[in-house]
Amino acid sequence: MTGPARHDLDELLAAWAHARRLPDADAERIRQAIVPAVPALSVTWWSEFNQKLSTAITRATATPAPALAALQ
Amino acid sequence: MPLSRDDAAVFTRIFDQHRHAVHAYFLGRVADPELARDLLQETFLRAWRRLSEIGPLPDARQRAWLFTVARNLTIDSYRASAARQAAEAALRHHAATQETTVAGPHLQAELRERLARLDAAIRRLPEDQRVILSMATAGGLTSRQIGEALGEPAGTVRYRLSQARKQLVGERLDLEEEA
Numbered sequence: 001m002t003g004p005a006r007h008d009l010d011e012l013l014a015a016w017a018h019a020r021r022l023p024d025a026d027a028e029r030i031r032q033a034i035v036p037a038v039p040a041l042s043v044t045w046w047s048e049f050n051q052k053l054s055t056a057i058t059r060a061t062a063t064p065a066p067a068l069a070a071l072q
Numbered sequence: 073m074p075l076s077r078d079d080a081a082v083f084t085r086i087f088d089q090h091r092h093a094v095h096a097y098f099l100g101r102v103a104d105p106e107l108a109r110d111l112l113q114e115t116f117l118r119a120w121r122r123l124s125e126i127g128p129l130p131d132a133r134q135r136a137w138l139f140t141v142a143r144n145l146t147i148d149s150y151r152a153s154a155a156r157q158a159a160e161a162a163l164r165h166h167a168a169t170q171e172t173t174v175a176g177p178h179l180q181a182e183l184r185e186r187l188a189r190l191d192a193a194i195r196r197l198p199e200d201q202r203v204i205l206s207m208a209t210a211g212g213l214t215s216r217q218i219g220e221a222l223g224e225p226a227g228t229v230r231y232r233l234s235q236a237r238k239q240l241v242g243e244r245l246d247l248e249e250e251a
Contacts, residue, residue: 009241015183016190017209022095022109030113031087034120035080 082127083120089131090138091116093221096211097139100203101146103195111149115141132220139221193243201236204229 022030094115098108118141119126126137194202207218215233219226 009237012186012190013205013209013240016187016194017096019187020096020099020105020206020210021092022112026109027087027091030091030109030116031084033113034087034117035083 079123079127083116083123086119086123086126086134087116090135093135093207093211093213093217094138094142096206096209096213097142097203097221098146099210100206101199102149103202107149111142111145114145132217135217135221143222189243190240193240196243197236197239201232201239204232205236208233 091112095108095112098111099105102108102111115138119138126134129137194205197205203222204218207213207221208215211218213221215229216226218224219229222229
């Protein structure tokens with residue numbers, strides 16, 4: 001096989017392979033059929049997280065009573 | 073199996089890493105795109121069920137595991153279809169009588185025609201050559217990776233690949249050499 005013919009066959013094979021490959025959308029459908037949906041996070045997750053965070057910040061930054069008395 | 077986001081992520085990584093190679097293997101073995109797709113799904117379904125075992129394996133061993141399953145499924149598939157000879161005969165008949173579907177409408181008519189001839193020629197290859205050619209082109213595997221997956225020396229893979237290419241050049245594909 002000569003150089004040009006080899007190159008031509010390579011190109012043709014590449015086109016064939018591209019056409020034969022499983023499309024990404026089909027692959028994703030197969031993946032989804034195998035892996036059950038992971039439960040989504042609770043809808044109240046964000047507000048609960050914020051509430052916990054606020055509480056922690058308040059506790060950490062509140063001036064302790066002995067320190068307040070010393071200031072007065 | 074209890075499902076976690078980590079499990080899904082590990083599986084998705086394995087699936088994305090190996091799906092082209094496994095699909096190419098099935099295309100070479102069974103040629104029927106629908107059956108190849110079904111077998112691909114069954115292979116990865118088994119991988120999902122054994123995720124705790126194969127998830128931690130290195131890439132090459134994951135591939136070896138998947139191809140062991142793929143080979144067994146192919147054998148089962150041959151048995152289920154009653155006779156491998158019948159499947160091969162059907163392949164040859166299909167190649168001789170059916171217009172290929174590999175090319176989309178956007179492709180130029182000439183290229184579509186050449187791809188159809190190539191597809192028919194690939195279907196006429198001996199099975200071992202067809203599988204290796206498919207794994208190398210559609211699967212994107214190296215000769216060494218194909219050898220590891222099929223349990224054959226890389227040199228044998230290269231030889232069969234070379235034989236396949238020689239046979240294809242001998243077909244009327246209107247390669248530049250023949251023009």
